[in-house]
Amino acid sequence: MRLYPLLFLLLLVAGALAVLVGSGDLADPELRDTFLELRGYRLTAAFMAGAALAVGGVVVQGLFRNPLASPSVLGTTAGASFGGQVALLTYGLTGTGGSFVVPEMIVPVGCFLGALAALAVLLFFLRITQDLLALLLTGFVLSALFLSLSAFVTSIAQETWELGRAVVSFSLGSVSGTGPRQLSFALPLIAAALLACWAWGRSLDLLLSGEEEAQSLGANVGAVRWWSAIWVSVLVAGAVSVGGNVGFVGLVVPHMMRPFAGTKHQALIPAAALAGGIFLVACDIIARIIPSRSEIPLGVVTGLIGAPLFLLLLVRLRRERALA
């Protein structure tokens, strides 16, 4: 079967299940519309976040010429997550996020500010040194820094039981509380960044041969790295703002799609976007149907499915290398 008809079919099935499955009785005429509306938002959020993370993974894997890279290596994921937690904490402790932001927008805005802060540091170092290893290490250090800051926020939040629960639940990832405002905030940003990544696709193809060859073939390597870092950060910030911190999508989905869509970025990016969206919608359905006292966090489901899937891919990747 051709790739795109199959992906659209899967999307249709996943979308239908996402609307129909879950706690809450659709037979109740009074509550039916509300349930459908909430599940629609939830489906949209999961799809957007999945698409954003998968494409972020494609770009970062090309940028670093490393199939084991995921969008979080830039450190902007940890930045966005930290920003979201600080926003939650501020709101929880003061009951206000400042008069200029409506309450439900506090977390998304916080995520973007956090990602921007991490990105600013990253670009500052990218300006000083063009070295790829330096970029990787800066991202690594930023991740470590923001993760410890997040741990600090979590420990402060523990003082109030409800707040602590909200902060922890956010850091584990969930699309359950996403509403129309959050979606309409993140959608244009994610859409713009997806298009931009696709437009940089040909330059990213050149980078697959390494910096020197890419340069000799006419790529402006510095500009490709600079703009890729920016667009991946926007994707990640958008994903975290509607879905919290969800791992493994950006790592696994590009690998799942390469054998079908090919390695060239302009072919891979649309396929990865669709597949990433479907993957996260499916994970969200699983999070809802696994019996548990409360819903299983989305980040836990992607990890539980993503990790074994990734190990399988790793085995296959090694086998292909051995053939080459």
Added chain:
Amino acid sequence: MRNDSSMTALRAQGLSVTLGGRRVLQDVTLEAQPGEVLALLGPNGAGKSTLLKVLAGLLPYEGRVEIADTDLASLAPRTRAKRISYVPQRSLLRSALSVEEVVALGRYVHGGRFGGTSSNDQDAIDRALETTHAEALRDRIFTQLSVGEQQRVLLARALASDAPILLLDEPTAALDVGEGLAVLRLIRQLTARKHTLIVVLHDLADARSTTDRALLLKEGVVVEQGKTADVVSAGPVRAVYGVKLIENARIGFEPDVETSGAE
């Protein structure tokens, strides 16, 4: 020897390069004309490959490099790549791109950001594959090819860009005798199309058989420059390599007309 300056494809004056605090090239001056092959020769570590990368615009340098009377340093990466192609010794590509996709990368400089492969691009790709006798490899995965086949594909990628100047870094280094001869013969054919070729070579006999002029480097300094037959001669070779050159002493090889087909 042509002295007409309008014919000069590439000219370098007073080139010096410092890498990691070490002077790698010192005051190198050279010229290359269309339709000729210039050999860069010298022992390991003499600075041949560094010089080639500088001419390709891949390394910072002091001095001046002109491409058809335009300052190399003033050219944007795309414009530069339209005029100069660089063929590395080995490609660092590890991803599963097909040969045709690899050759298509040479067309990057001609394409728009959003465009796919135009019919012009496809023609150039087909021509490059034909010239390098790599049509049969078209759908193979690049990383699964032999070193000799990869070398031909990299050459095709460079040709696909339609750049008039070609820089080749030891194109025969890892090849067996048959593959090596095929590449050298290809280099000769390209001069007939008025390409300008600058080739780093390890083998002095290859340089004598294939190139018109040569530049002999030792520790970053030009020792000798001129017609290859004069540069690869007893005096300079002894001075640079510390060996005696014996004319007609080695066994030689040439393509077998029956097995490789006459051009």
